[in-house]
Amino acid sequence: MSQFGLELDHVVIFTAVDAPEAKALEALGLQGFGGVTRHGDLGSASTSFFFSNLLYLELLWIDDEDAARRNFEPLTMNAIPRMNWRKSGASPINLMLRRQPGATDPPPFPVHSVQLPNGASVGFNGEVVAEPCYGVVPEEMSFRGFRANIQDLPHPLGVKNLTGVTIAVQANSLSPIARQLEENSLVKFELGAEPLLTLTFDEGALGKTADARPTLPLVLKF
Secondary structure (H helix, E strand, C coil), X not given: CCCCCEEEEEEEEECCCCCCCHHHHHHHCCCCCCCCEECCCCCEEEEEXXXXXXXXXXXXXXXXXXXXXXXXXXXXXXXXXXXXXXXHCCCCEEEEXXXXXXXXXXXXXXXXXXXXXXXXXXXXXXXXXXCCEEEEECHHHCHHHHHHHCXXXXXXXXXXXXXXXXXXXXXXXXXXXXXXXXHCCCCEEEEXXXXXXXXXXXXHCCCCEEECCCCCCEXXXX
């Protein structure tokens, strides 16, 4: 266990309502888990793509803007600008972290917490809208915590393990949180002309690339 105490759990991309963009990922060869997860009365919902090494990609949307503003604005999540990222310039990405096994210390950066219907608490920091919103989930809400409930669905693309995450941000410099995550090898950041998430699978062993743009700001390397 590193002194940082956190590891990546999943990556979120904000989408249009009901995530029609999921079809583009399936066309590229990723197998969605199917169905929709409603987030209680928070005003959001999602659908996900799971990978073999306890990591996953979540497509998230706001289906009740009033509820989302009421619940997410106090968390500095900036959910509405992130969902409307093409117009707002905000990053449409969330990075959700979990504690490493055995770690009990509070997050090494400030978070604003929300209590969910199941009683669990999730902390967020999305103050820098050009960067992802950063979140920390409790063990029971991490993929490790609910893995037993997820059926293994092979991806037609042939990918198994998510082994690298690179995020391009529209900024002149990185925030202290971004630098912390990069220094501890959770993700890599680049300063770019537009938001972009690059996911590398299986260490990029085949040397291939699949591009989901312009539907999603996402590139797959495998």
